[in-house]
Amino acid sequence: DQQRLELSEQRRLAETLQAQQLKFEALLAENNRLRALLGSSAKVSDLVLIAEVVGISPDPDQHYVMVDKGLKDGVYVGQPVIDATGLVGQVTESTTNLSKVLLVTDQSHAVPVHSIRTAAQLIVEGTCNRNLLSMRHVSESLDLVVGDVLVTSGLGQRFPSGYPVAEVMAYQLAPGAAFAEVLAQPRSQLQTLDHVLLVFESKVDLAQD
Numbered sequence: 001d002q003q004r005l006e007l008s009e010q011r012r013l014a015e016t017l018q019a020q021q022l023k024f025e026a027l028l029a030e031n032n033r034l035r036a037l038l039g040s041s042a043k044v045s046d047l048v049l050i051a052e053v054v055g056i057s058p059d060p061d062q063h064y065v066m067v068d069k070g071l072k073d074g075v076y077v078g079q080p081v082i083d084a085t086g087l088v089g090q091v092t093e094s095t096t097n098l099s100k101v102l103l104v105t106d107q108s109h110a111v112p113v114h115s116i117r118t119a120a121q122l123i124v125e126g127t128c129n130r131n132l133l134s135m136r137h138v139s140e141s142l143d144l145v146v147g148d149v150l151v152t153s154g155l156g157q158r159f160p161s162g163y164p165v166a167e168v169m170a171y172q173l174a175p176g177a178a179f180a181e182v183l184a185q186p187r188s189q190l191q192t193l194d195h196v197l198l199v200f201e202s203k204v205d206l207a208q209d
Helices: 002-043
Strands: 047-056 064-067 080-082 087-094 099-103 110-115 121-129 132-139 149-152 164-172 179-186 195-200
Touching: 064 195, 110 164
Parallel strands: none
Antiparallel strands: 047 064, 047 195, 064 099, 080 087, 080 195, 087 099, 110 121, 110 149, 121 132, 132 179, 149 164, 164 179
């Protein structure tokens, strides 16, 4: 019986240590992600605010997340949202303490972009797949190849220029077709979002009441 008790106690201790190790690893991973976000904020000329993702759309056909910043923090509809690797989307609704961020992969979302390699102008659209974006009406004469990185162009003045959006992953042109079918992979880590950066234009007053 004593041996059984000792084994039970050792097993409990091992499980406790394992749980503590997992918690430590989770905290370390979160710390690294926050460091990456802060590093990203240092690379942009705009003012930014870190927000935590506190909710996600339960509908697979609607791609949005809820974040813990709202009107009291100066958040506004149309505000660009990024993570450490690229464009996440834009704010579509905001209350006092919460905001809804429509992701670039939502089928209603479209972003003007250009290719870093050639400066070719394109429109990237959501596909309702968090790993996939598409471009329609891509002229066969346009110089675009797999691996090209697409960044926000600033056209339409909805998004500041220069934020990474996607990388071309498939280019298919049917014989005799005038337009190519192009697919791209989002640069932002949409599958694992826990914190994001809300981007303010430098002229926005962030003073609190």
